[in-house]
Amino acid sequence: MSIKSDILKVKAAATVLSTVSCEIRNAALESVAKALEENKEEIFKQNAKDLENAEKLGIGEAVKKRLSFNEDKLKSVTDGIYQLINLEDPIGKITLSRELDSDLKLYRVTCPIGVIGVIFEARPDALVQIATLCLKSGNCAVLKGGKETACTNKILFDIIYNAAISSGLPEHCLLQASTHSEIDELLDCGGYVDLLIPRGSNGFVKYIMENTQIPVMGHSDGICHIYVDKEADLKKACSIVTDAKIQYCAACNAVETLLVNRQEAHKLLPELISALKKAGVTVNATREVADICQVDEVVEDGFNKEYLDLAITVKLTDNVKTAIEYINKNGSHHTDAIITENIETAEEFLNGVDSADVYFNCSTRFSDGFRYGFGAEVGISTGKLHARGPVGLEGLVTYKYKIYGNGNIVGDYAKGIKKFNFKDI
């Protein structure tokens, strides 16, 4: 049985959900939060089954942490839902209103995108987070979670879906896909699914991006750079570079490549590298860096590497121009920073680097929806269209143009019988 016929029902529900009031959507979110709290023992029981299976399969501790759904995770997702309820309604906002003629008015109004396909690996809390973000923004969602948490996903989905429809949201507003083959079916649903949001490893996201005609919001690689300029404050540089590497090295916004000004390398490198090594970071560097101070390994190519680990590549570069060129060519357009006390050099870097997030004298780790004050985060996008960088609720809306007329026809304007007046109102 194909999932497509079910997705057609979701598509139909999207028309209904798009016109449901914010009060009802918020009430549904509140029911979801309460239902999750009320059924927590059953959720933990199902999660225990998944964790037992993981144990049997010999899945490592780090991954098992991601699979677990405990009191802490429950609190984190329900807190998130209550925050979401308090956020302003992202739909129905008028972003342009213009009189084309005295009896012909044009409005641009935000509205839901329609059907969002969400495919995620491992973390069952992501299911709750994204399903509720979709409902807040009036979007239907097709959710496909990883098989490692099949039992947890199923109960979470059932609780969310039942709470949503008993609060007045349309039937089929959410759909759970559960078999692996359904991923490829979902990727093939152009025309029914309007946007895909993959959450998982780089390889997984890359696979999604390369195998669908549906627009994808997200990022695969996060190869972030820090350029330490000749006019850098060395104390700031050491602190920022270390934070950007070790504060959470598995994150996509952790620094992977350090570029240091060649002219001042003798002055800058020893302290930078010593700070990194003291923090437990493996330093791989070019020969000319190794000639100045001791490194772990000398590398001469393969620089654009995403370690996602306590390791970094260090390389010299002539100036801010060559740093910009290098980053635009080798980076992943995610987050890149410059350390300098010269604001003009900084501006050149911020304007020239073609990345979603460009920073002056601070850690690349700030690139995150919560740290930007967006409340809920849909994800981080390295695409340039629609939404770029950390994406809040507004990434889940589009707009439509509405015109209110009174029998107006184009022929009258073409013939000069009537004239447009284009007055913003």
Next chain:
Amino acid sequence: MSIKSDILKVKAAATVLSTVSCEIRNAALESVAKALEENKEEIFKQNAKDLENAEKLGIGEAVKKRLSFNEDKLKSVTDGIYQLINLEDPIGKITLSRELDSDLKLYRVTCPIGVIGVIFEARPDALVQIATLCLKSGNCAVLKGGKETACTNKILFDIIYNAAISSGLPEHCLLQASTHSEIDELLDCGGYVDLLIPRGSNGFVKYIMENTQIPVMGHSDGICHIYVDKEADLKKACSIVTDAKIQYCAACNAVETLLVNRQEAHKLLPELISALKKAGVTVNATREVADICQVDEVVEDGFNKEYLDLAITVKLTDNVKTAIEYINKNGSHHTDAIITENIETAEEFLNGVDSADVYFNCSTRFSDGFRYGFGAEVGISTGKLHARGPVGLEGLVTYKYKIYGNGNIVGDYAKGIKKFNFKDI
């Protein structure tokens, strides 16, 4: 020789162009307009060659009109350039500014997308229009025109490019692709080309959309509907439906399917169909329509047809709900209108129809950037992400997040040593 190596140079030029001031971009546009005027005799001469070739190939008069580049077309494109100069700079606009902490400021700033690939059939004036739109918005462009106007395209490109770089825009900011095989090479340039804008027939645009991983802005089909409600003003309905069909029937925003309320069909149909037939429109309709009044052909399926000609499909439907369902299922999400005197019914239609442009009591032909007062038009998009409906200059920009810090690290906030204050400034 592959075009990819040339596109790499364009990609590098994009970094430079993105930082060129609006004064210089406007001065370049002025030089372009003047150079086109000064070299018009040579342009007309090259165009004559293309038209001679078209003659030899037996190309029809309608297409030949599109191929021609004469005084009128020159005036129209240079007028367009002078208008473009007067439009506000779309880049460098700050759309969010927020203090994350007293010494940590976040800004969201509009910036060019980068490299735009433009592929168009026939009309050489489109080359001038889109090249200048790209330069105004700080984007580099790769232009591929149709072989039918190869001579005209070549001279237009040379004039524009030389005027642009002698005004201070970076070398390689524009590139002309001239052989047909380069289309497929261009479609394969993901990572170097950020956005594709195809302009041409439906089949052509569909081919582009289905054969690239690069985001595409545009539309293939324009299957627009008008629903005549039971509470319609019949006079308005006749006038609007006729205008929407005949004012320019080859346009994407011309109406293709007329849905009429079944309950009032006996009252509404005779005048509607008589108005259409009087205007020379071929009326294809279902059996139940034919039972009420005479039609040209009875059809029972294949309704979602884009005629692009003086022909229309007429069909009955129960009410606004069924009309919405029908349009969402069979339309192309372009432009759809309702004729009614009941504003509540109208609101239900405008909210429920999942199209870029939804109209109340006016012709579908209003769906156009010029008629929306956008000045220059990039195209009309039926995609829901980034830009939807008629797209002005703002469809050619994206944004980046800039943070200005003072040595700030995430560790301090994670440990609670410092606190975010999230104050919009």
